[in-house]
Amino acid sequence: METGSNSDSLDKAETSNGRGNKLGSMLPKIEPFVPKRDQNHNPRELRSWAKRTGFVSHLSGETGTASSTERFDSSTGFHVGKSSRDQRAGGSSPKIEIDPVLGRTRPNMGVEIEMDSGPGSGSRQGRRTVADGNGLGEKVEERKVGLNGNGVENGNGKGNGVASVTPLVVEEKDEEGKGGRDVEIGMYPEGEEQGHEGGNGHHPGLKVGLRDNPGFGALIYYGLQHFLSLAGSLIFIPSVMVPAMGGTDKDTATVISTMLLVSGISTILHSYFGSRLPLVQGSSFIYLAPALVIINARDYRNLAEHKFRHTMRELQGAIIVGSIFQSILGFSGLMSLLLRLINPVVVAPTVAAVGLAFFSYGFPQAGSCIEVSVPLLLLVLICTLYLRGISIFGHRLFRIYAVPLSVTITWIYAFFLTAGGAYDYKGCSPEIPSSNILVDECRKHAYTMKHCRTDASNALRTAAWVRIPYPLQWGVPIFHFRTSLIMIIVSLVASVDSVGTYHSASLLVSLKPPTPGVVSRGIALEGFCSLLAGIWGSGTGSTTLTENTHTINKTKMASRRALVFGALFLILFSVVGKVGAILASIPLSLAAAILCFMWALVVAVGLSTLQYTQTASFRNITIVGVSLFLGLSIPAYFQQYQPESILMLPSYFVPYAAASDGPVHTINEQLDFSINALLSMSMVVTFLVAFVLDNTVPGSWEERGVYIWSCAEDVATDPSLQLDYSLPGKFSSLCCCSSCLRA
Known part of the structure; x- marks a missing residue:
């Protein structure tokens, strides 16, 4: 990350189980994603953040997108915590397991990422949290995730079966009778990576993306x-x-x-x-x-x-x-x-x-x-x-x-x-x-x-x-x-x-x-x-x-x-x-x-x-x-x-x-x-x-x-x-006067 991209509040170490040991002094801290140039989750920035932090996505990518205007609570941050075996009662904070192998599951052990509970971050059921470009916080999307008749998940809740690509999606689920939450983060659909430089992110099955120039x-x-x-x-x-x-x-x-x-x-x-x-x-x-x-x-x-x-x-x-x-x-x-x-x-x-x-x-x-x-x-x-x-x-x-x-x-x-x-x-x-x-x-x-x-x-x-x-x-x-x-x-x-x-x-x-x-x-x-x-x-x-x-x-x-x-x-x-x-x-x-x-x-x-x-x-x-x-x-x-x-x-x-x-x-x-x-x-x-x-x-x-x-x-x-659908160059201004034609 660029210098100064981390907030001061995220530099504070967390004390676990009242022992007074600051984990930040012993274990590396996972930096939050803060975009450098814009607030729109540029996928290339997300990829580079994932490489630096060792993050690997394990979502299918069929989760719907949330509005980019939604914001996280500014008091929420990620810190490295102890394994779940060391946690005792009262550990109701949400946890993220990072699995280096995409799509694999593993026992709940080892180092976990624990989210600091901000004010009002109580347990919420069946709602999604999406990361926004201004920092890590949380915003709950009230919309239902719909399924069409073929079981295809559709984030808009209208059964269209559209696999939307969300730069950073956090899913919240109730743990069985614990009041805690599992938070999952997904950057790309399963098996999907960013396209060629200068092109748009496209499905890995495509040889050439929409804006790619292969020569x-x-x-x-x-x-x-x-x-x-x-x-x-x-x-x-x-x-x-x-x-x-x-x-x-x-x-x-x-x-x-x-x-x-x-x-x-x-x-x-x-x-x-x-x-x-x-x-x-x-x-x-x-x-x-x-x-x-x-x-x-x-x-x-x-x-x-x-x-x-x-x-x-x-x-x-x-x-x-x-x-x-x-x-x-x-x-x-x-x-x-x-x-x-x-x-x-x-x-x-x-x-x-x-x-x-x-x-x-x-x-x-x-x-x-x-x-x-x-x-x-x-x-x-x-x-x-x-x-x-x-x-x-x-x-x-x-x-x-x-x-x-x-x-x-x-x-x-x-x-x-x-x-x-x-x-x-x-x-x-x-x-x-x-x-x-x-x-x-x-x-x-x-x-x-x-x-x-x-x-x-x-x-x-x-x-x-x-x-x-x-x-x-x-x-x-x-x-x-x-x-x-x-x-x-x-x-x-x-x-x-x-x-x-x-x-x-x-x-x-x-x-x-x-x-x-x-x-x-x-x-x-x-x-x-x-x-x-x-x-x-x-x-x-x-x-x-x-x-x-x-x-x-x-x-x-x-x-x-x-x-x-x-x-x-x-x-x-x-x-x-x-x-x-x-x-x-x-x-x-x-x-x-x-x-x-x-x-x-x-x-x-x-x-x-x-x-x-x-x-x-x-x-x-x-x-x-x-x-x-x-x-x-x-x-x-x-x-x-x-x-x-x-x-x-x-x-x-x-x-x-x-x-x-x-x-x-x-x-x-x-x-x-x-x-x-x-x-x-x-x-x-x-x-x-x-x-x-x-x-x-x-x-x-x-x-x-x-x-x-x-x-x-x-x-x-x-x-x-905008690059995908807007008219090239000066021609885009021709449709600006007509709301029924502009992208």
Whole structure:
């Protein structure tokens, strides 16, 4: 400790049992922790204090935090006392045993630290004492420590299961019939230590913390690794959309390049000006379903000329309107109010319904070439589940790169099948459109050749080496009320999905949850990024990818800098036309097979949100079950209401054709289109049912697993939290005037 950091009152030795022997003259004294620079328990100072004093924590770290404004009684201090065997009756003062081995227990013997009893320091039961930066004293926190249904301790008493990191926590417990107390002190969660210099304290499982800078080479590696693990979500959506819109292989390559550009720009903006969490932004599956609904509506599927460009411009206009609504939702502060109504019981079934909605597309499309799609599915499952623990040179390649590895291996396998003549049919050419094929035998094999052959796409031959995606590249957006209303509701669902991702990601990187202002800021910026996606013409809006939490968990990488480096490479790849062309050349059966896995992963990530609730609660499982069932059954009714679309569309697109043929008929055709489209989408129906039930059916906060967000006072008193969530440099002053946006 610095000179003068100990108070004079702590220099007095304690007399034990009236013998008059001053223990301070015989045994070393444990100095109290007094911060040198601030009053906020800088963890590095705590660590250095622990090294000097020999202190070792033995708490699990799941104890909740107390307010930093709470103070200890100034008269309380720690002195080295005799062992408990030498203590006699009247030894009611609290004791601390220091065990050099973390998590071990030992007999109550040897030297103990005894706390001087200050005035009014009588026995108190079931209350916590927390050390504060002004010195050692005591302040009793009256709040209960809550447990959620899974037994996870939550210091806020609201059952959220958040493992808060408290610099110095003292637990008081009643001794059996003695009136004394055991005081336990914990600095870090069990097994957790402070991060790299210059970074924030992060979970030991993370390779790189939020603000860590591991070096230029490592940043490039971790950034590319993060985006490669999300490749299935970033590049395969155009493979589904563009062919349905009547686009060519070259159009598919251009849309993929545009998505890479918008995703890179959005990720950089979100890392600096959004929630500032290490989350990749991109074209989400949430926007795929409404896009398919609009594409397969009667008015667009029957277009004869310029079908792709006209449909894309319609999507652009709808996305722009929806993004403006989302930005207003965030910048106005309405999102902060809506957060009170969004909880895990709402988020879990909504996100799960996003993945379940595509079950009619997944394997029916992949089954067009079983000899390629089934091996790919098996390979990605083997890498993800059976080989995930195998480490090669310290890297778990099969766990992190399961999707790109499986796609590459299966793609090579499909290439050898194609080169070996497995899909050669006499007199048939894959380059001739199926509509121009006159021979019945060739028409029968055209579908197989299109989905299985690796040379069926001409994107690689027609794409330019360098092409920069530019705004309004497809033409001026078209605005209609019916499609705009659809995207407004979908942007609300996307915001709900992002709320759950923000909360889960903050816990994965060992941070306190963001404040409502940070969440609102992130949602507002997502709206702005969707506006960019609408202007550039990527076909879908830009939002936080649901799979982010899974990626952080398996890569153990949470660096903002690494994410920015990866996003820069994404922007670089977007201007190289051949990159998009190579990705567009992936056979459709391979794309459908890997999407089967990705959609299943979205379902799993969504349902995992229930871990913050009491999963054994009949209330919760009923709400989730009813919302999921109705979310699949009600859309099925709308999709099957007028089945003449079966004659017009492939079977896997029939569920997305209800907008023009649904049962809702009012005096306004535009409104009919919107309502039929919205009620034919599983995620919208599931969200509405879960939202209403969760906010009307009685239930305690612990049972519901209500999200607990940080407050402005936490940020004001915690410098590390300010560095994590506050805007960089002068930009932080822009949000100071708006309480709904600042950290």
